[in-house]
Amino acid sequence: MNQIIIIGSGPAGFTAAIYAARAGLKPLMFASAIGIGGELMNTTDVENFPGFPEGIQGPDLMQKMQEQAERFGTEVVYDDVTELDVSGEVKRVTASDGTVHEAHAIIYATGSAYRKLGLEDEERLSGHGVSWCATCDGFFFREKTIAVVGGGDSAMEEATFLTRFADKVYVIHRRDELKASKIMQQRAFDNPKIEFIWNSGVSAIHGETEVTGLTLQSTVDGSERELAIEGLFIAIGNDPRTHLVHGKLDLTDEGTIAVDGRSSRTSVAGVFAAGDVIDPHYRQAITAAGSGTAAALDAEHYIAALEQKQNAVPATV
Structure with missing residues (x-):
């Protein structure tokens, strides 16, 4: 016993x-x-x-x-x-x-x-540009261009927090409106460092030893585009x-x-x-x-x- x-x-x-x-x-x-x-x-x-x-x-x-x-x-x-x-x-x-x-x-x-995106290079680049915690890793992205995936309160909080360090923060969301509370949305909308990419999901993460970019796929017509970034924060819960x-x-x-x-x-x-x-x-x-x-x-x-x-x-x- x-x-x-x-x-x-x-x-x-x-x-x-x-x-x-x-x-x-x-x-x-x-x-x-x-x-x-x-x-x-x-x-x-x-x-x-x-x-x-x-x-x-x-x-x-x-x-x-x-x-x-x-x-x-x-x-x-x-x-x-x-x-x-x-x-x-x-x-x-x-x-x-x-x-x-x-x-x-x-x-x-x-x-x-x-929760993870389920992409091939997500685990491989974990700790090398891919993160799930802004308060843990945001400091390492000073003066960089990064992206946050998600549309809820956590994603808005992460994106807003990351603007303390990064020069540019993209918020990538699969829909054309956010799930976040109104006050969290407004804080993100009012932040000049944050740019929203609507109706898009991440279909690939690029980089050999560090994240260098993403492939985004439209949730409307399936078209793809490339986005150059240096860090990816996943905030989908x-x-x-x-x-x-x-x-x-x-x-x-x-x-x-x-x-x-x-x-x-x-x-x-x-x-x-x-x-x-x-x-x-x-x-x-x-x-x-x-x-x-x-x-x-x-x-x-x-x-x-x-x-x-x-x-x-x-x-x-």
Whole structure:
């Protein structure tokens, strides 16, 4: 029987593991069978995580987090979770090999996945001009010409933010009107650095080692045109990885796991959630790490109360 099982190996999961391990709870962490470290593994320079004034590569940051968690006793299992049973006081986690692990508490920190265009060179040029996070990477595009794909609030926010750095920002949208709120639309329309390209989708990304341009295809007549740019930001949404808890935990209207206020407590006692899977707004490594701290502390208090209850001596008559 484990005291805590952590599902997910991004900043939230590893920070939760560090705190839980230092509390002597010997957490068992399930990292992906394919890749450990979450979205930061696809990020090159991380310059906004405190403690690294010269910046750090995303994979290096995650390796340091893993080393720190393991130093205090976290056991990392390189396997995927296929099933959760959170109905009883004892929680059960089934791995892809069929092994069932039991725990008093679960910290669910599976993060979210950026929606992608599905283009051939999208992954290849990730971190080399293709990005899904303006606040993470905007600094690297000073005095450059870039493009943002999307038509919602996130796309308008990204485009407006990027004008702090870039000389020119194209907004590419498949329709002739935006889905964004009126105030976000107006801010973008009023910004002289932003130019809209309507009724168009990206059909190809160009560049050998860095993004150099796009092929745009008209959604009206199918015609194509080339657009020279030096960076592409994809802002078509993201999806929290909640597939394992559908019908088991309460979700918000945005599809994230619902928690009690600023805590990590979910709708099921003994199950805690942290990171992007509860955060539809910020989605930063540092906010995920802080969320993981809260989850570990909440889980620690829950386990302490559970042990106190189990060790209570029944009153004699």
